[in-house]
Every structure is written in structure tokens, then in C-alpha cells.
Amino acid sequence: MKITLLGTGTPKPLPNRASSGYLIEVGDDLIVMDQGAGSGQRLIESGAKQSEVSHAFFSHLHHDHCLDYPRLVLQRWDLGADKIPELKVFGPPPIGRMTELLFGPEGVFWPDIVGRTEHPASNEIFRVRGGTPPRPKPRPEVTEIQAGDVIEGKGWKVTVAEVPHLQPIMPCYAFRLEGDGASMCYSGDSGGVPESLVELARGVDVLIHMTYIMSGTEPHPLFRELSGSHLDVAEVAQRAGARTLVLTHMLEQIDQPGIRERVVSDIMNVFEGTVIWGEDLMEIPVEPLAPAKIE
Helix, strand or coil, X not given: CEEEEEECCCCCCCCCCCCCEEEXXXXXXXXXXXXXXXXXXXXXXXXXXXXXXXXXXXXCCCHHHHCCHHHHHHHHHHHHCCCCCCCEEEECCCHHHHHHHHHCCCCXXXXXXXXXXXXXXXXXXXXXXXXXXXXXXXCCEEEECCCCCEEECCCEEEEEEEXXXXXXXXXXXXXXXXXXXXXXXXXXXXXCCCHHHHHHCCCCCEEEEECCECCXXXXXXXXXXXXXXXXXXXXXXXXXXXXXXXXXXXXXXXXXXXXXXXXXXXXXXXXXCEEEECCCCCEEECCCCCCCCCC
């Protein structure tokens, strides 16, 4: 298993941090978890191709987690001709309605799709790319998820848990992915120290966790309940027994010289594993633990 951090930032546009996005190579598949603004470009910069992505998981539907979803679907479809299967999409409601309003008849991108499937010049380009007209329109295979769901692929599985962030307005989920003898957990935008996330991340090799703000500096008490504060993140990782904690989704407030080191030091006073300060395009190989030697 290999994880590539595509976007480690927030909704605020920054040159060095795209919004949330993560790429996981596992088994024979290439999986993305969230596709916020800019993460689609980071995917290309990583050396991967949209046409190679087989599955997309969305933790919730804040725009900084899904704004590059249309880009992934359309560029994957356009360049893949009709030689690749449809993208398999998993996310909370209303991801199905969102998909229809983007790509379905009378959807936002319907004029573009009709032009690329019906104009003679577009069909010639389609032939050059290896397709055989008539060209099928993109129809992502969408599954709306809920807590407790288990999605299985070839040699991997994803388990879904609900985590606190914007309920009851918006359902929000965390994901545990197991495959290749390794495991990782992505917290989504979980806040506080929820038992659901502690249990989901139990014993994982890598926990990727939103670390939005320094504990104690929240402008409102709800911030700590709804978004990752650094000491709560440390407690989640420690209680779960994760081997490695990857910090991501940081505000500029803590992404500063001196502050970064303080945040990591505070976390290491609570969490006994390895701490990684996430950066865009960072690659994290996840190797299974070697069996213990018997003396």
C-alpha cells in the first residue's frame, strides 16, 4: 500500500496546499479519498492518471472535499475513451443527486458531454484515442453510504464510520482501508475525540487526521467539537493505538515556523507513535509489520 497526500490544506486557496485529497495504491486499484480544489492537479503531478483511478470515496460534501470531483469524472472519461470501466463512487447523500445534476441530462456539464459525444469532430478525436462510436456518456456508478458499511474491492476493503463535523445538516464519515497486509484510516474532518473514530482507527498503520487548529485557540467552543484540534488529534491517535499519525488540513495559524514544531512536540507528549507533518505530494509507503522474532 502507498499513500500520496494530494491536498493537505483547507478551503482557503494557497499555493503550497491544495484542498483535501488523498491517493491510495492498494491491490490492483488506485483509490482517491476526497477531491477538493487543486487535488486533481496534484494527482497529475504525482505521476498518476485520472484514467487509472478506479474508486472515489467522499467523507462529506463540503466544497473543499469535492470541488475537483467533476474534473476527475470528466477528464477520466474523456481521455479514457471507452476502454476503462466507469468510476465507482462512494459518499454520503446527496452524492447521487449531485452526480445527476453534474453529468445527467440537463445537468451542469450536459452541453459539454453532448458536444463531445455527438459532434463529428469530437467523434474523430474519440476514434484517434481508440474509441469506437457511438460514444457512451459518463455514468459514474454511485453508492450512497452510511455508518457501518463495508465496501470490498480486489484484495482490499473500506469500513465506514460516522464522525462529528456538521451534523445534522451534513453527514460526515471516516474511512478505514485494509489491503496488502496493511491498514490506514482517514478521519475526514472529525472533531473532538469520538469513540467511533477511535474504534475505526484501532491498531492502524497510518491515521490521517485533520489538525485544523491549536487546542485552546478556538474562536468558539463549537470549533473543538466540529474540527480537529491538535491535542484531541493526539488523544485519538494514542487511544486508537495507531503506529503513525499524519497531520493534515492545517490552518495557516499553525503552519508557521516555530508553531509547527510546538504542535508536533505537544502531540508527541501524548502520542507514542510516529508523527508526520503532511505536505502536498508527500508519499507514505505503508508496509505490514514484520512478524516478531522468536528467540
